[in-house]
Amino acid sequence: MKERSNTLKVPFLDLKTQYESIKDEMHHSVQKVFESCAFAGGPFVTEFEKTFAAYCGTKHAVGVASGTDAIWVVLMAIGIGPGDEVITVPNTFMATAEAVSFCGAKPVFADIDERTYNINPELIERAITPRTKAVIPVHLYGQTADMDPIIKIAAKHNLHVIEDACQAHGAEYKGKRAGSMGIAGCFSFYPGKNLGAYGEAGAITTNNSDLAEKLYTFRDHGQQKKYYHSVVGWNARMDGLQGAVLSVKLKHLNKWNDARRKNARLYNNLLANVDGITTPAEAAYAKHIYHIYAVRAANRDALMNALAQKEIYCGIHYPIPIHMQDAYRFLGYKKGDFPIAEKCADEQLSLPMFPEISPEQIKRVSDEIRAFYMQHAELIAL
Numbered sequence: 001m002k003e004r005s006n007t008l009k010v011p012f013l014d015l016k017t018q019y020e021s022i023k024d025e026m027h028h029s030v031q032k033v034f035e036s037c038a039f040a041g042g043p044f045v046t047e048f049e050k051t052f053a054a055y056c057g058t059k060h061a062v063g064v065a066s067g068t069d070a071i072w073v074v075l076m077a078i079g080i081g082p083g084d085e086v087i088t089v090p091n092t093f094m095a096t097a098e099a100v101s102f103c104g105a106k107p108v109f110a111d112i113d114e115r116t117y118n119i120n121p122e123l124i125e126r127a128i129t130p131r132t133k134a135v136i137p138v139h140l141y142g143q144t145a146d147m148d149p150i151i152k153i154a155a156k157h158n159l160h161v162i163e164d165a166c167q168a169h170g171a172e173y174k175g176k177r178a179g180s181m182g183i184a185g186c187f188s189f190y191p192g193k194n195l196g197a198y199g200e201a202g203a204i205t206t207n208n209s210d211l212a213e214k215l216y217t218f219r220d221h222g223q224q225k226k227y228y229h230s231v232v233g234w235n236a237r238m239d240g241l242q243g244a245v246l247s248v249k250l251k252h253l254n255k256w257n258d259a260r261r262k263n264a265r266l267y268n269n270l271l272a273n274v275d276g277i278t279t280p281a282e283a284a285y286a287k288h289i290y291h292i293y294a295v296r297a298a299n300r301d302a303l304m305n306a307l308a309q310k311e312i313y314c315g316i317h318y319p320i321p322i323h324m325q326d327a328y329r330f331l332g333y334k335k336g337d338f339p340i341a342e343k344c345a346d347e348q349l350s351l352p353m354f355p356e357i358s359p360e361q362i363k364r365v366s367d368e369i370r371a372f373y374m375q376h377a378e379l380i381a382l
């Protein structure tokens with residue numbers, strides 16, 4: 001039974017409050033799409049592509065239909081296919097590996113750094129074989145991977161670096177924006193992301209103009225001119241409506257990311273001395289934008305259930321690492337192959353985090369966590 005009380009309910013995410021704050025601006029912008037009927041690709045997408053490229057500090061941004069498409073289209077465009085291997089992490093959303101599989105290539109995993117939860121550059125080299133063609137660091141939760149050593153190893157072995165920046169809109173590595181460091185950066189605008197569409201959408205950023213040309217062609221059935229197809233491509237276009245929505249929201253992104261950073265600092269302070277909790281670390285090189293605020297929690301599931309009883313809703317990103325998913329049993333990995341990623345999957349808990357969450361809500365979440373471990377001291381054994 002849930003405890004019904006007068007206390008503040010805390011959702012994991014609240015898209016409605018944000019929508020209310022930009023409603024007029026949004027309606028005005030979306031109405032223009034309806035009036036011009038530019039629904040598939042078109043000027044609203046082009047306008048967003050221009051501003052998003054400038055925001056990321058890249059020459060190009062190519063709008064696509066989702067983050068999954070973004071990764072897959074890049075891999076196809078750089079010629080990854082059957083017989084090739086692509087290195088990534090086991091603690092990511094399934095789409096990173098799926099995109100590799102959908103090219104006919106094989107995802108190969110490297111374990112993560114226990115502090116940042118991102119790929120451990122020291123483990124990449126061990127995973128390289130003569131078939132390796134690319135590495136996909138995932139900027140998990142909104143913090144970039146340690147890109148300098150990754151780029152150095154990739155250059156030494158002649159590998160492409162593709163950033164999975166699907167959770168890292170506006171995140172920085174030594175002052176450079178996510179998506180501007182590899183041959184391409186792949187973004188998801190799934191509604192709950194820091195920059196979220198009102199539907200599905202994604203984008204690819206790149207400084208490589210030849211690659212950009214291929215991406216524009218590939219996402220539109222391999223045609224540069226209507227009905228003249230130079231290659232076999234796909235329909236991975238972005239909707240006009242999503243282009244207009246994203247252009248409005250991009251103007252607010254820095255403010256929203258700053259609010260998330262402020263919220264993370266408050267959580268960090270309030271949870272600093274709670275036995276049983278490890279708060280997330282921001283690496284010296286990083287500007288973390290806290291798409292997800294994930295703590296490590298002793299007896300995570302018990303804590304999560306206790307919080308849910310009090311109407312505080314958390315998430316787990318992700319409960320089963322990719323190498324342990326049924327879908328990838330054929331790769332032949334087993335439990336223990338990536339011990340850090342596996343440990344994190346058992347311990348991580350994503351607390352409510354969105355720009356508009358109030359300090360009172362953060363305090364309530366933190367107080368309830370503290371109370372839980374005070375009442376159940378026997379559960380604090382990480």
Ligand SMILES: Cc1ncc(COP(=O)(O)O)c(C=O)c1O
Nearest residue numbers: 066067068093095166188189190
């Ligand atoms: C790390 C990561 N990669 C890829 C994706 C796929 O993006 P989409 O859901 O837009 O296809 C996501 C989205 O959740 C993600 O978080």
